[in-house]
């Protein structure tokens with residue numbers, strides 16, 4: 001295993017070429033993807049071409065930066081011009097992205113080599129990867145287990161050395177939870193830090209593009225590669241993008257780390273609890289101070305999320321009607337049948353469940369009781385965090401309530417599946433940045449992540465705290 005930052009250095013020193021790295025990744029994909037299900041589309045020819053161009057630039061002393069020549073993968077929610085983009089749904093089968101998402105364009109401008117499109121839960125709805133309409137993605141660490149989701153392929157590809165950094169999306173935990181299950185670093189930036197232009201919308205007030213890498217430095221490098229203001233996304237914020245990796249010192253002296261009691265409830269998996277407690281000690285031994293605190297509205301977060309996310313999803317997914325994108329069914333039976341048959345047959349069960357829930361909470365008779373109330377509770381959850389951050393610099397808690405669960409274990413029980421994100425969802429409701437860092441292993445040798453939560457647009461400080469933790473734990 002080599003990390004993105006090691007690869008970047010090796011490229012810089014001329015120890016390896018981008019073509020060699022790209023070929024090695026493509027060979028592993030060729031060899032193992034049928035079993036692991038990380039990629040839905042592999043762009044071998046264009047990847048090799050970009051790699052050659054990168055090597056040429058480097059030979060002429062014109063390398064574009066740290067990501068130049070680095071092979072990366074992109075979740076299938078995100079547009080790459082000319083490549084298929086399906087959100088792992090049959091309703092978009094055969095659809096090709098007409099343009100690049102801004103994050104894709106940014107990575108291309110940085111010289112990164114795009115290997116292809118990564119598997120996921122359909123429309124990013126799920127926590128295990130099992131809701132992909134094409135193939136179940138397996139956890140490379142234990143093939144009987146889920147890699148987490150919804151960015152299943154993005155996490156698994158990094159572990160399986162099928163890309164040195166990847167992009168995912170995180171609406172309720174879809175970057176951090178799979179990072180925890182796969183034993184790598186996964187960062188969800190602040191709402192507004194990264195453009196979502198060209199990213200398929202799930203729940204627009206929560207969606208954010210996130211990054212994966214073997215370690216914190218890799219995640220930092222990927223974030224610098226994609227972040228920044230974009231006039232095409234009115235929710236993106238105009239703030240300078242630092243060289244996040246360059247700011248990592250591991251220095252924590254005097255920093256205050258909040259321990260929210262609501263995240264350490266009775267019944268929490270003891271191995272997860274032990275790992276996070278150990279992480280707190282590690283931060284303390286680096287000079288940080290642990291401060292107990294309370295985020296009282298935490299217990300309302302899951303219900304609030306499943307009202308807001310489904311409401312927004314039902315609206316966002318109304319555009320898949322068989323007229324504008326993808327396959328069209330039922331044409332011979334008239335327009336109404338086109339809608340019914342296309343949507344009825346090509347959306348998966350979980351997606352339909354969400355659309356039904358979302359339409360229900362938005363319906364005239366229930367709008368105030370559910371949707372309006374959920375918006376109010378959301379403000380209270382955000383306020384909890386604001387108050388906490390008056391006292392502390394970061395918050396630490398588990399990323400997921402358990403290590404990676406078995407494939408098939410939760411597929412018949414949606415509520416159990418929803419609970420996999422209980423610790424990550426509040427961060428999205430608050431619009432805050434969060435990162436999962438490997439913090440140890442269960443007795444079955446399954447990775448366990450610790451989640452650090454930062455202040456809005458405090459990615460530099462958050463990454464530094466995570467870096468200190470990673471160095472101290474040395475997992």
Ligand code: GLN
Pocket residue numbers: 124125126127149150169170171172173174175202309418421
């Ligand atoms: N598992 C959560 C859901 O299904 C979160 C997914 C995500 O972050 N995209 O909604």
